[in-house]
Amino acid sequence: MAQASSRIMLSCKHLWKVFGPRPAYYFDTAGYRIDPEALAARLRGEGHIPAVVDASFDVKQGEIFVIMGLSGSGKSTLVRCLSRLLDIEYGTMEFDGQDLARISGRDLIEIRRRKMGMVFQSFGLMPHLTALENVAFPLKLQGVARSEREARAREMLELVELGSRLDALPSQLSGGQQQRVGIARSLAPDPDLWFLDEPFSALDPLIHRQMQDEFLRLQNQLKKTIVFITHDIMEACRLADRIALMRGGRIIQLGTPAEILLSPVDDYVADFTAEVALSRAIRVRDLARPAQGEPPEGPPVPAAAPIEVVLPALAAGQRRFRVEGDGGLELEAGAVLEVLQRDARHGFRADGASA
Incomplete structure (x- = not known):
């Protein structure tokens, strides 16, 4: 596995995402000074859902940073906040010298197109486009010339070992192959920051393991900065440089797989990891x-x-x-x-x- 650098690529401080009738009301200067747990309880008591609660962490350049937890823990909401698919109520997200939470309009679109890659468990391929056309599509949005974008798409499909299926439609590909096309498409713009939200969870167990192997192979070559979401503790331990374990919207432990497995902070984490063969x-x-x-x-x-x-x-x-x-x-x-x-x-x- 590639060694992460000490340079911070993404720095997040005190992130909150709240669903409900008027979440912004609670985050004036005075309101936020109360204890996060007390604020979360108050929000719940007044009909809100605090999906991300006071989350703070850094992601290092070249690191595989895994956010994990059970269904409803807030992990997928958090990654959607990091990619600005959702807006946060409070906090800062510094990426490439800019506060992502404050960027809007064309600047945000350009960051998403050129500096971020995203892969989700629903492969999201356009059914009427070939593998080559799907992978080239984000470059088309950037205005890249056809010959250049198709050359890049071929390169990415070769990287994920699908160079022989350039002209295949998604319906002609297996689930694992479709996911490889999705990965190639997200890598085509050469993003600085790569988000993957449970990308292999819809695959059969054998294909799931093969895609983990493929993912590690790609990371050893590309050394991307990655935020990876999963509910699978074994997957997290296999892939991660560090893990942020979430429960009820909060990050309850942050550390290397060994630190979390050998020194759980509480009984919940100990129970969560008890089924893992060290x-x-x-x-x-x-x-x-x-x-x-x-x-x-x-x-x-x-x-x-x-x-x-x-x-x-x-x-x-x-x-x-x-x-x-x-x-x-x-x-x-x-x-x-x-x-x-x-x-x-x-x-x-x-x-x-x-x-």
Whole structure:
């Protein structure tokens, strides 16, 4: 997985999105000074729905930032606010030196067309256009010449391994292929910020996994800044650099997959993650430490791989593993065994399957 930079691409502070008869009334200077929980309770008590409650977070350049939660948690509403498909009631969203919440009209249209890509679970392909024409369509809106936009569309379809289906209509493509076309279309303008709202949830489980693999392959090549929405904790752990876990409109924990799995902030998060086999979700780099003395023997293990990759060697007696990369890191057997013990307490075998 690509390493995110320290540069902040998107910075969000105290975001609120409220549905109801008069939400703006509550966000004058004096009104917002009360505690967010008290304000949310007051809004609910007066017939409003606070869908996003005081959300603050940063997204780093090149990072896969996953927003997750159950249905009704506010995750999809939040991503629609970030892309300005919905307007917020309060807060700031700084992107590329501009406050997205204050931009309107043509400036907003240009940002959406040129700097943002969006993929949703409903593929949104135009049924009368071929794969090539669908992918080229956002460039057509930008006024790009036909030869140039079709060349870019071919490049994007090759990237998602659909170069042989340029002339196919959506009805002639499988669900997974349609989603690949949607991904190619969102990438055609070369966006700085890429939003994906449960893009694989409508697919069969096998295709779902294949699309995750495809997504990670693309990210390793393109190193995009990504906000990814999901309700699937295993998907979040597999894809994310960091996770924002939502409940009732609030972000209740923000951290790496390992931080959330190993140090849940409350019983809700602990219950939410209890069904996750850590041997499949915790990555080698999460447990790696600076090497001590002579480097361990044997081939290095990939830093981004789940720790289950070392289990055969661990069973054969190896106690230290060199971690791939230039950081001089190693993985010790003791750290892996602690995770396996936690899995065993939750009913998982060493291979990550349920006991």
